[in-house]
Amino acid sequence: MNILAGPKRTHGEGGPGCECSGVVTRVRPDVKGLKVGDRVISIAAGSFATKLMTRENLCAKMPDNLGFSEGETIPCVYGTRGQTVLIHSAAGGVGLSAIQVAQMVGAKIYCTVSNAEKIDFLVKRFGIPRTHIFNSQDSSFLRHVMAATNGWGVNVVLNSLSGELLHASWKCVAEFGVMVEIGKRDFIGQAALSMDLFEQDRSFQGVDLTQISSQRPVLMNSLLRRAIQFFEGGHIKPIGPIREFDAARVKDAFRYMPKGQHIRKIIVMLPEPGQIAQDSLPLHLRSDRAYLLVGGLGGLGRSIASWMVEKGARHIIFFSRSAGSVPKDDPYFRELEAQGCFVQTFSGSVSKAVDVARVIRAAGKPIGGVFQASMVPSNAAINEMTFDQWQIETGPKVQGTWNLHKLLLNRKEPLDFFFLFSSLSGLAGQIGQANYAAANTFLDALVQFRQAQGLPASVLDIGVMDDVGFLTQGNNTDILEALRATTLHVLHEQDLLDSLELMMRRSRPGGRQWSSSQFGFVSGSQVGIGFRSSLPLLARNNRTIWRHDPRMAVYRQARVFLAETSANPGYLLQQFEDKALFLAKEIDLELLLEAPLSSLGVDSLVSIELRHWIRQKIGAELTVLEIVGSASLVDLGGKTVSQLRGRYAALGLRGYYIRISFEFSFVELFFGRGLCLFPVVFVCIHDILYLL
Template sequence: RYAVRLVRLDSMPGPELALPGGPFRLRMKAFGSVDNFQAVPLERKQPGRGQVEIEVAAAGLNFRDVLRALGMLEDYERKVGARLGIRSALDAPLGFECAGRVVRVGEGVEHLSDGDEVFGIAYGSLASHVTVDANWLARKPSAMTMTEAATIPMAFATAVYALEQLAQVKPGETVLIHAAAGGVGQAAVQIARAAGAEVLATAGQGKWDLLHAQGVRHVMSSRSLDFRDQVRQLTGGRGVDVVLNSLSGEFIPASLSVLSPNGRFVEIGQLGIWDRAQMAAERSDVAYFPFDLDDEESHQPGLIRSLLANLTPRFASGEIEPVAHRAFPLERIGDAVRYLTLPSRVGKGVVAIAPDVVRTSCLPIGEVHADAAYLVTGGLGGLGLHVARYLVERGARCLVLCGRGGPATAEQFEALERLRAMGARVEVIRADLSRRDDVRRVLETIRREMPPLRGVIHAAGVLDDAMLVFQDWGRFERVMRPKVAGAWYLHELARDLDFFVMFSSGVGLIGSHGQGNYASANAFLDGLAAHRRALGLPAVSIAWGPWSNVGMTSRMDERARTRMSDVGLHGVALAEGLEMLGRLIRQAPPLVAAMRIDWPRLAATFPPAAAWADLVHSPTHVRQSPAAVLEQIQNAPPDERL
């Protein structure tokens, strides 16, 4: 039957995209999910007259890529398929813009040469190589990185065409830019301000500070229609001269209601937009410009070349600059496309395709850096202090250890001094993680006084064991609040992390007598990890088995340890567990169980649940790290060490 099942980690397919050895391109295995990309061999195409071939270094992503992955651009699939002779929509080329290096030049191309670093619009750019019309490319300014250049083509060409050529924005006019923190929005803010216009913007509230810093004085919510009254008030009831719209539904008539008589409405949305007849029926005085750059180029050959030529000297002079972006390695293409759907996204998503670009532009998952801060909740517990030392040994130089109390024992004070002697700044902040205000205070302290927070390890937890018939809500709440509420508030409030690790428990997967409250709390962490991954955010929930002589296990009496061993549960050695932690931070599915279990013995004690029944009869491969073997030898009696 269908049920959640545990499988050995080394038997699972990796979460990353597998790449062939030679040239490749991306295609969709199926529509409906951003995780359905696959890399297939590419037959490189000799450039024809007026074309060049690019070795792609980085590709910019657009919301159109999301719609393509979900199978929501059928008209585009048909149009491109007819042009290229492609019968299957799944084989339509992926990617619309890139930066890279010219490797072959066709006849008649005079403005580009082999070896030139370029950026431009290139359909099929999610590939190692792409052959494209040379007129759709421009030379990359030498001071600009490849990932920066990949943010330019679609966003800035769209903004320049919309505001300078269609709306013809003039100094002193007012322009309402919706979704102003996105890729096109960020480009449009710069283009409108360069034209001397006053910008009114909408964006998610978390992005308002960014727009204020860019000189936009009036920022409103893009999540409600409240902007109508605010725009009327700001313009004295007259309305704005230009609307640059990318929103749909009720936002369209709402935006029209604040557009001045004879104003210009430029539509760059993809779905749910109005046709010209609808607009004429609603506001016949408005100049309406819905457009798609591809269609405009087909009616105005040379348009894209002129737009890119317009941009290059402006970037070189510093009049405008590339938008903020987040770069992902190609192997994480699913996360990269998913990032475009996040409410917290700012600017562009970029896929780094060339290996050297990946190394310089994409922070490896789970890397620990000296110029970043790391938060460990439950940081003064026995396990938390060992985790803190592990981070410092791997290069962390700023740690925040958080818990309800401060250091109280000689062991805690000594551990903190050892960490500081290793060159780390270690701050202990007392906080109740079940209180949102306390979590906010901790994060604000880090933002104000320390390097950027780049990693969270949520290791807080308490026990209050009893059979369910003896439990009450107070006992459930005592166990669940630090784990559940603490994890959720950290999820909501901590941003731009390289890793988000939650210490869960195998109890949530295989159960344990008297620990229903603890199992429930840890099951929530497991679900939260999956939720964050679905949002394109880093997360792993590690369902630990018992540790040897550290953490909660260290407080067990000998009878409890014997009972645990009798049912097949064995402790994870400290060195082995920390080594596993390092591997799982770098790459792991959202939920991993890290336990040493004799499955047949466990099955002899408890009826096998569907989740782990398959492991009872599967061969067991215990891979011990060198550190774990050394610790095992050191702890063994002398006569057993040989």
């Protein structure tokens, strides 16, 4: 929120976060009170991490009957410690703990909250009289506190309010009383405090647990141990209710907190260590399992099978209508076998349960994973579509997938993944493909069903493929060109393989589905690729079929945002320069700028790819001969700049509009008359390295 400065790092400690719970994994020889395996709570900076190194005095052992989420609620709130007490923001974490401590010592409690829901919560949960609960949003609590105490005030004010409300809180302190300030805004703002009230022996005490834990760790340890003793004695309880966010949604947790409307402790749950390691390691398929590829002897299936072998697969089963008729000495099969992969082929229909059962029985090894990529196209307008056409298209995907689901249940060796190839048609529809869209929608729904049953499943909704797959075969190229003419973004083989690896990891059940009242149902096991247009959705000549779909509003707004931010060159240029400097550290830039393109591996094939990239991302039209004939990257950059200068000067523009793509993000830059050669050259360098 840019209100407080970030925590300072001292003696190797520090960083975001101040409290946590976990398990001790390592101790120094001089640590006496804790050992490896102890479950502990800790108050220490830098707790937003999967591993934390801290001091023994900042930790305390947790009882066996205390869970990690509950334990995490204790360190900060009970480390803050009467007669009569006024507790501000009493429905927050510190407020709820202060109520329990005050009740434990028999103090009379007055408190403030921000809404009626919190009032009801305090009355029902803690039995605080309604007449003792006031409004924390204005200074009216001063009048009510003084009336309730016959003008005397309270012995202790636990304050977190700022500005005018801090001064109102200070006036609530009785003679010989103390105001305990745990807020920081007025400290940072160097606010003044009325001095006349000190005359009646009132005290003002600022408390910052960060300072205590850093400068007085022994005192902090006594507070932690005392909190645990209070818990074990039944005097206090963990703060509840709890709102948990997993680590991937940590941004949502921080956005949830400042609203001030919650009655709960906010917890960020980090993933299990095994999950972290598994997600970060390269994908490796098992050599002791067979992988069933249904409908996979076309270009797409062969590409996937080769990729599987590279990932460690040593037994692949091809199952399609014609797979069994392919000769055993087929060059592609011989290539796979040369890499140590055993290949089985079976002809049959996945729509027939008997055929599926036969393949499963005949598998040379236990089946470890399934790729369901079967399809039989039968396009027709919905008002002209026959029942047979409907069945031809839906049978392999609907009945076939259900057969795979049923016949692979309850096996001794569970599947590692159950991967389904779906299409954007199932989400956005395509003219003449109602049957195909319906079949793919079934696949999307089945993934939700299997995940709910604790079974592995994931689905990839694929857009238009250019270099592999159904549309690149035979007469289907006409369909590809027709789809390209609608301005749909075209995917390539590597896009598919990258997405395939991601979704195979997400096939594991659990932790990938959640429900949110704000966004409805979300499934991390279903992802669509290729939902992009080569023209802005608002362009008149854009014929993308889903351009008016309300679900694509975010996409449209993102493009509008980029158009608006292009008017702010300073901010976007800084983003570009940061990325450029990062890349410059990784390569010998000066050497690459002057090197002949041939020495960088730029042959005719790479030139074609580079020409396409420059046209799509930068907007310059260069021929393959111009690229191949360039003496160096500097020369190529000069040609690009000259082409852009002539193009935009003809339009009467004051500058040059360049679009640059880096991995999964892109920025749009607007350069003035003094167009710099370096960015264009650097873009070329980056993409050439990527192609190599």
